[in-house]
Amino acid sequence: MTVTAVECPERPAHRDPNVLRWLGAYTASMIGDSVYFMALAWAAARTGSASGTGLVLAAGSIPRALLMLGGGVLADRLGPRRVVIGSDAARAVLVLTLAAVLVLTAPTVGVLVAVALLFGAVDALFLPAVGALPPRISTPGQLARIQGLRALAARGSSIIGAPMGGVAVATGGPSLAFAAAGVLFALSLPLLLSLRIRPLAEPETSGEAAAAEKAPNAWHDLVGGLRYIRRHRLLGPLMLVIALSELGFVGPLNLGLILLSEQRGWGASGMGWIVAGFAGGAAGSALLLAVRGRVPRAGLVMCLMALVGAVGIGALAQVPTVALAAAVAAFVGLTAGLAGALCGALVQTAADPAYLGRVTSVSTFFTYAIAPLSYPVTGAAVALWGTGPVFAVSAAVCAAGGAMGLALTALRRAELPR
Numbered sequence: 001m002t003v004t005a006v007e008c009p010e011r012p013a014h015r016d017p018n019v020l021r022w023l024g025a026y027t028a029s030m031i032g033d034s035v036y037f038m039a040l041a042w043a044a045a046r047t048g049s050a051s052g053t054g055l056v057l058a059a060g061s062i063p064r065a066l067l068m069l070g071g072g073v074l075a076d077r078l079g080p081r082r083v084v085i086g087s088d089a090a091r092a093v094l095v096l097t098l099a100a101v102l103v104l105t106a107p108t109v110g111v112l113v114a115v116a117l118l119f120g121a122v123d124a125l126f127l128p129a130v131g132a133l134p135p136r137i138s139t140p141g142q143l144a145r146i147q148g149l150r151a152l153a154a155r156g157s158s159i160i161g162a163p164m165g166g167v168a169v170a171t172g173g174p175s176l177a178f179a180a181a182g183v184l185f186a187l188s189l190p191l192l193l194s195l196r197i198r199p200l201a202e203p204e205t206s207g208e209a210a211a212a213e214k215a216p217n218a219w220h221d222l223v224g225g226l227r228y229i230r231r232h233r234l235l236g237p238l239m240l241v242i243a244l245s246e247l248g249f250v251g252p253l254n255l256g257l258i259l260l261s262e263q264r265g266w267g268a269s270g271m272g273w274i275v276a277g278f279a280g281g282a283a284g285s286a287l288l289l290a291v292r293g294r295v296p297r298a299g300l301v302m303c304l305m306a307l308v309g310a311v312g313i314g315a316l317a318q319v320p321t322v323a324l325a326a327a328v329a330a331f332v333g334l335t336a337g338l339a340g341a342l343c344g345a346l347v348q349t350a351a352d353p354a355y356l357g358r359v360t361s362v363s364t365f366f367t368y369a370i371a372p373l374s375y376p377v378t379g380a381a382v383a384l385w386g387t388g389p390v391f392a393v394s395a396a397v398c399a400a401g402g403a404m405g406l407a408l409t410a411l412r413r414a415e416l417p418r
Helices: 017-045 050-059 061-078 080-104 109-132 140-193 207-213 218-231 235-264 267-292 298-316 322-350 353-385 387-407
Strands: none
Touching (some): 017 080, 017 109, 017 140, 061 218, 109 353, 140 267, 218 235, 218 353, 235 353, 322 353
């Protein structure tokens, strides 16, 4: 008598306790981030110096940009869970200490700049590591669903965190808001400690990965990771698509919308409706992925969504009313959100396990370090030529990323695991 083994279907990510623990920790950290930035902005404003306030708010971006790639090296050397736990613990201690200091004395620009620099340095370690965790807590077939859940958590955290920080500042000043942020960072720790980490299967062509593990120092690890991405048939093109998409997207959707609202006389309320439309569209794409779990022909869909979303970016500067602008923003959020989530899932499934932290750090570097550099360029360009031409150029940059992806066979035919 022959016994046939029956393969049990894998558990969907939204029903996997291990994934839900990671999601809970990630959500707590993201809400803590929102509360922290709200508290930092108000504490800086209370110093009474406009230039000092700008310095405080900009300070954290410097170490984040300089150390982001090193964060990926550290995640590969120590394991991403250790780095995430250490980062959240360090942020909790730092922010709770600042809360205690502000109870005793008024905030100064020097103290706040020092805290912002330290927080930015820890963030540079946290962001690549938290992005490298999903393949270690679930199966490859669930990574698209996890990206959807992560995007939902990020959107929800922004919706919850900013009002929570505002209420805390109004009730007890920046010190109470910093304390709330510190508690949220601390809440993530028991969830992270309870995660079950899956062993990552090594690809058959993993000779470079084995050599990377023997690299004598972190610098060689970093250079090896960049070389690995450049030579990879899928990851190299993906990084170029990410870079172009972020450079074309971040400026008009953040600074550009503010300038557009002022130019059209829509005011802060109009800006709020447009941002809400974008957030709703992005949440819709995240929910679609979280429920569906897998999108066939992911590479093709990602590139097409980038192209279609670029059309929406160009149209934003041409619509005459707030209602239409909010509708177009929702369309952009839906398409760009779907393209971004699929891109993240493809990066995680294509990367060799030994390089996953470094690969994640490079994609995160474009999002959090390089793309914000477009802010001053966007502002100067709008002052010279107006919003219409600037949004059109930004749309062309985004479209170039999608078109390049369609032109490359490896990316156009890329699939997520079943």
